[in-house]
Amino acid sequence: MLSPAETEALTLSLSVAARSVLFNLPIAILVAWLLARARFAGRTVFDAFVHLPLVLPPVVVGYLLLVLFGIRGPIGGWLYQNFGIQLAFTSTGAALATAVMSFPLVVRSIRISLEAMDRGLEDAAKTLGAGAVDRFFSITLPLITPGILAGAVTAFAAGLGEFGAVITFAANIPGETRTLPLALYTALQTPDGDALAARLALISFALGLAGLLVAEVLSRRIRRTLGR
Amino acid sequence: MLRVQLRKRRGDFSLEVDFHAPVPGVTALFGRSGCGKSTLISLIAGLLSPDEGRVQIGEDVLVDSERQYELDARHRRIGVVFQDARLFPHFSVLGNLQYGARRLPRGAPTPIGFDDVVSMLGLGAMLRRRPQELSGGEKQRVALGRALPEGRPALCEPGAAANGAGDTNIDGASADLTAALTSLRSESQTLGASLSTVQIRQDFTKATINTLQTGSSDLTLADSNEEGANLLALQTRQQLSTTALSLAAQADQNVLRLFQ
Numbered sequence: 001m002l003s004p005a006e007t008e009a010l011t012l013s014l015s016v017a018a019r020s021v022l023f024n025l026p027i028a029i030l031v032a033w034l035l036a037r038a039r040f041a042g043r044t045v046f047d048a049f050v051h052l053p054l055v056l057p058p059v060v061v062g063y064l065l066l067v068l069f070g071i072r073g074p075i076g077g078w079l080y081q082n083f084g085i086q087l088a089f090t091s092t093g094a095a096l097a098t099a100v101m102s103f104p105l106v107v108r109s110i111r112i113s114l115e116a117m118d119r120g121l122e123d124a125a126k127t128l129g130a131g132a133v134d135r136f137f138s139i140t141l142p143l144i145t146p147g148i149l150a151g152a153v154t155a156f157a158a159g160l161g162e163f164g165a166v167i168t169f170a171a172n173i174p175g176e177t178r179t180l181p182l183a184l185y186t187a188l189q190t191p192d193g194d195a196l197a198a199r200l201a202l203i204s205f206a207l208g209l210a211g212l213l214v215a216e217v218l219s220r221r222i223r224r225t226l227g228r
Numbered sequence: 229m230l231r232v233q234l235r236k237r238r239g240d241f242s243l244e245v246d247f248h249a250p251v252p253g254v255t256a257l258f259g260r261s262g263c264g265k266s267t268l269i270s271l272i273a274g275l276l277s278p279d280e281g282r283v284q285i286g287e288d289v290l291v292d293s294e295r296q297y298e299l300d301a302r303h304r305r306i307g308v309v310f311q312d313a314r315l316f317p318h319f320s321v322l323g324n325l326q327y328g329a330r331r332l333p334r335g336a337p338t339p340i341g342f343d344d345v346v347s348m349l350g351l352g353a354m355l356r357r358r359p360q361e362l363s364g365g366e367k368q369r370v371a372l373g374r375a376l377p378e379g380r381p382a383l384c385e386p387g388a389a390a391n392g393a394g395d396t397n398i399d400g401a402s403a404d405l406t407a408a409l410t411s412l413r414s415e416s417q418t419l420g421a422s423l424s425t426v427q428i429r430q431d432f433t434k435a436t437i438n439t440l441q442t443g444s445s446d447l448t449l450a451d452s453n454e455e456g457a458n459l460l461a462l463q464t465r466q467q468l469s470t471t472a473l474s475l476a477a478q479a480d481q482n483v484l485r486l487f488q
Contacts, residue, residue, distance in 0.1 A: 123275050124314040126301045128328035128378065142318045
């Protein structure tokens with residue numbers, strides 16, 4: 001049904017989006033917690049900084065990543081020399097670029113559920129002998145799962161379509177960084193590529209729809225177990 | 229003996245407390261809503277820090293601002309039954325009841341075993357249920373059962389029902405209060421314990437708690453017409469099991485209303 005190139009673009013998209021979510025979650029939970037609970041100097045600036053990818057052109061984000069994580073960049077160079085890890089122009093780099101772009105969405109979703117959570121429950125846990133880390137894992141984390149999951153699903157869905165940051169930082173390499181939107185773009189640049197572009201658009205469409213349905217079912221199930 | 233002597237400012241409200249209450253014993257604390265009863269509970273439980281002062285149970289000092297000492301709430305082992313129950317929605321009743329017990333220090337003495345809690349409060353049939361499937365009274369019983377094994381005084385907050393009455397109808401609230409106190413007193417008499425009442429007087433921005441009457445509460449009841457409102461019971465150790473038992477038995481009567 002799908003041509004090898006189409007399958008390749010599809011699986012690559014899925015894998016890049018999934019890895020971007022994995023990159024995102026631990027840091028997003030930490031940042032959301034800082035923004036929702038901690039009081040520190042420069043919090044407003046930090047908040048704005050976290051939301052930057054939403055307002056910056058994706059190409060700018062890709063460019064900044066190239067400056068920082070490129071093989072001659074301060075972080076990228078260090079990673080390459082010490083661990084032989086190269087991010088620019090690799091599929092891991094594509095996942096990183098995707099993760100940075102969707103980061104604000106995940107933080108926002110987790111932060112909202114942290115702020116909506118009844119902090120009295122944490123106080124109750126404290127009187128029952130639970131320490132800070134214990135309280136976080138036994139009370140806070142389970143209760144914000146809907147927010148984490150919603151954030152993860154949104155990031156995954158948005159990650160399937162990330163274009164600008166990926167093509168700037170990771171380029172358009174078949175089998176490595178050519179995800180669905182990049183394949184579609186390539187098809188449009190090719191003479192007689194119209195049919196292929198249409199098919200790729202359809203795949204994207206089906207994928208997006210399936211993602212939204214899965215998200216809805218999951219969030220309903222979780223809400224039921226949490227009794228909301 | 230529970231000794232509380234502290235001062236706490238919150239915005240333009242300030243609370244000054246100086247009283248002592250027998251341990252073991254049942255102490256009823258009352259005053260208009262907003263006068264600081266729940267704040268006092270939080271201060272004793274360690275969820276709030278006093279600006280200055282000292283709280284002590286027997287020889288154990290919980291807070292002492294002079295010595296800059298403050299025992300963390302999680303180490304105080306004071307069970308709290310909150311006004312809004314605060315059951316953990318993602319655990320079953322069983323999970324809620326075991327939450328504190330699992331976190332007791334190894335070998336710590338506990339005044340009451342799990343099986344006793346379940347049978348006294350009649351929780352056996354609802355262990356697998358989720359808090360959101362319980363009625364208000366059932367939730368409160370689970371909250372009480374969750375707090376009991378903590379070992380030190382169980383602090384209970386008054387109910388929303390009593391609060392509402394206090395706000396709208398002082399006379400009605402006083403009737404509630406009278407009934408509740410009478411019932412609490414007869415209960416303490418059956419238990420052979422003394423009931424003491426502590427009244428919070430309030431002039432809007434400043435509440436001072438220093439009235440203490442031990443034994444008969446008739447005198448305090450006479451005052452309650454102006455003060456109205458809410459009761460808060462402070463139960464202490466040896467009494468827990470029997471009081472809990474009578475609470476369960478009188479589930480729909482006045483005493484439990486104190487705790488709802």
